[in-house]
Amino acid sequence: MTGTMAGQILARRCGREVTPGEAVRVPVDVVCITDGTPLGFLAEGEYKVWDPARVIMTFDHLDRVRMPALHQGKRAFLDAQGIPPENFFGIGRHGISHQIPAEHGWALPGAVFAGGDTQAATMGALNCLALATNESTYNTLATGDVWLIVPDCVSVRLEGELPPGFVAKDVSEHLQQVLAGVAEGTIVEFSGPAVQDLSIDTRLGIANVANNIGALSMIFPPDRALLDYIEGRAKYDYEPVHPLPDAEYAAEVVVDLGQIRRQVRGPDNTASARPVAELDGLGITAAYVGSCSSARIDDLALVARIVRDRTVHPSVRFVVTPISSLVAAEAARRGYLETMLAAGVTVTTPGCGACFSGNQSPLLLEAGERCVTTSVENNRGRMGSDEADIYITDPAVVAASALAGRITDPEPYLQEHADAIA
Amino acid sequence: MPSLRGRVWQLGDGFSCHQIVPNRFDFRRTADWAAAEEHLFEESGLSFAGEIGDGDLLVAGTSFGRGHAHYHLQAIKALQRRGVGAVFAVSFNAIFQRTAINEGFPAWAYGSALAELTVTGHELDVDLDTGLARNLSTGQERKLSPVAEVVREILDAGGLEASTLARLTK
Numbered sequence: 044m045t046g047t048m049a050g051q052i053l054a055r056r057c058g059r060e061v062t063p064g065e066a067v068r069v070p071v072d073v074v075c076i077t078d079g080t081p082l083g084f085l086a087e088g089e090y091k092v093w094d095p096a097r098v099i100m101t102f103d104h105l106d107r108v109r110m111p112a113l114h115q116g117k118r119a120f121l122d123a124q125g126i127p128p129e130n131f132f133g134i135g136r137h138g139i140s141h142q143i144p145a146e147h148g149w150a151l152p153g154a155v156f157a158g159g160d161t162q163a164a165t166m167g168a169l170n171c172l173a174l175a176t177n178e179s180t181y182n183t184l185a186t187g188d189v190w191l192i193v194p195d196c197v198s199v200r201l202e203g204e205l206p207p208g209f210v211a212k213d214v215s216e217h218l219q220q221v222l223a224g225v226a227e228g229t230i231v232e233f234s235g236p237a238v239q240d241l242s243i244d245t246r247l248g249i250a251n252v253a254n255n256i257g258a259l260s261m262i263f264p265p266d267r268a269l270l271d272y273i274e275g276r277a278k279y280d281y282e283p284v285h286p287l288p289d290a291e292y293a294a295e296v297v298v299d300l301g302q303i304r305r306q307v308r309g310p311d312n313t314a315s316a317r318p319v320a321e322l323d324g325l326g327i328t329a330a331y332v333g334s335c336s337s338a339r340i341d342d343l344a345l346v347a348r349i350v351r352d353r354t355v356h357p358s359v360r361f362v363v364t365p366i367s368s369l370v371a372a373e374a375a376r377r378g379y380l381e382t383m384l385a386a387g388v389t390v391t392t393p394g395c396g397a398c399f400s401g402n403q404s405p406l407l408l409e410a411g412e413r414c415v416t417t418s419v420e421n422n423r424g425r426m427g428s429d430e431a432d433i434y435i436t437d438p439a440v441v442a443a444s445a446l447a448g449r450i451t452d453p454e455p456y457l458q459e460h461a462d463a464i465a
Numbered sequence: 466m467p468s469l470r471g472r473v474w475q476l477g478d479g480f481s482c483h484q485i486v487p488n489r490f491d492f493r494r495t496a497d498w499a500a501a502e503e504h505l506f507e508e509s510g511l512s513f514a515g516e517i518g519d520g521d522l523l524v525a526g527t528s529f530g531r532g533h534a535h536y537h538l539q540a541i542k543a544l545q546r547r548g549v550g551a552v553f554a555v556s557f558n559a560i561f562q563r564t565a566i567n568e569g570f571p572a573w574a575y576g577s578a579l580a581e582l583t584v585t586g587h588e589l590d591v592d593l594d595t596g597l598a599r600n601l602s603t604g605q606e607r608k609l610s611p612v613a614e615v616v617r618e619i620l621d622a623g624g625l626e627a628s629t630l631a632r633l634t635k
Binding site for chain 2: 064068083175178182186192255258259312400424425
């Protein structure tokens, strides 16, 4: 832990070195809550948040039933608490809480970021210590700190080059396999020559997987690309943190990005990942590119490239939910939305979408359906009926399968459109 | 917190949340703790699952509480409803352990020291404040590390919310 990025951030906050196994209360720089975050005793108005200027709220789950009332109710809460209107990413500025804080400069290098949703470690892509406070978040809102048992850190060195047409989802699925039993309960710290080649989007998509492997968080080192990304966005002063040469790691793992292959994992969360070829030909009725683990601009570019001048199979409904309003706007600017709509893809308002059955989405699965998706989880009932099968894979496989009406390898589609939009 | 005394049930390594409560009780879908308790240990594969009850102590191996965070809360609520006194493990899934402590449910990792002291059926007494563990069936004792102060404060209050409110009104 000593000399690691997380260790240094904790030492700064605690005013001393911390040791794995001890419990500490850590002051946070920002708390991000969503329309789905319970407000606990804060809802009644008797208690105030610790610092209204450091609280942001995103609308992303967009509850299937309660949506309109929820919007007004949360606005009233923010007003009563004195949280500035610009900190509210409500309808019109909305998007997933695992993207908005990056886009708007709320998650910053060296900071401690607390998020009210499960995948909050995602913000570790920006060199901050990002902690998911989940159902307990209202306590952190009230006190401005989070308690934790100081974990070990595990080093993951990224080498090689991600093959063209591969995105964060391919890496995160691979990491779930290689880090199983190694990274549970730890903070994963990335390093290595491949980091500089990864877009910030890709880093966000990778750090998103922390919770799926039981890691407390993940953190990327700062580099020129990150500082360029932050330039002009930062909402407060920050100090990047680099690992020291003698940083103590409980384990070190090397991952060659060049060796990663496309995989499909289903029909539920008891299944292991398999190469696409093993499931080739399996018919589908639904396809989804969305959630906090995908649907960033790189992912939408890949989908647009595959579906351009083609048509979604008549037996399949293919839904794409951009991760945020800014990503949707960028996808429009680059022509991706036009390409997708022309192909028969349904593009919805940004948010968590079909990833969870309680959210608004036209994709809610019925019994007997089979779906390919880039989303977070495939436990039974996650996207609708308990009797629907869910296969998790990357956006290229989803897009190609939606065209074919069956699970298929996207490589032929990518080869044919090699000249197309990147 | 007074010391915890109860009958020991020993669990193996990697005991998963779905083995505590099946995944279909995902709290984001149901939040039905009574139903979760009804199906407690249904997928555990434990021959003694039906006998685990009030005041009992679970002594588990490594990575207790494995599984996605969506499966943690109902597992903890069901254990609490059943009256299980605590889970002591060699190690925990960190996010599970946080949630358990937040709910006021003692979940602490003593490494292998406690697991070596006791087996299923023994009567165990563990003082979280001092770290003194006594096997009342064999008479053996072992001095373990006390539970971290911040955690004891949360457990003493009955959970994170109560502990936070106490801090705010001080």
